[in-house]
Amino acid sequence: MTFLHPSILGLAVLVVPGLALFFWWSWKTRQRLIARFVPRRLQETLALGLSPARARTRASLLLLAVAALLLSLARPQGGRTTIEVDRKSVCRERV
16 A cells, blocks of 8 residues: 555654643643642542543544544555556467
């Protein structure tokens, strides 16, 4: 398989891990700020609807969507190719 724009694949190698790193950093920063400004006894009641598993799933699906988008922008080229071949045949008549 070949790609019409292979440079976009190089961009994908940088963007997807960078985005994953940004999601990890923002999650850690958010947790640190919550621990700093919200009292411990209120943290569980204020974060009742927040699920870490749901946030990880959402981030993973977003990373997968960005990777698929960048892959499609690279325009993969594949499939069948036709080659013309000149053939000479011997035609024999049956009597």
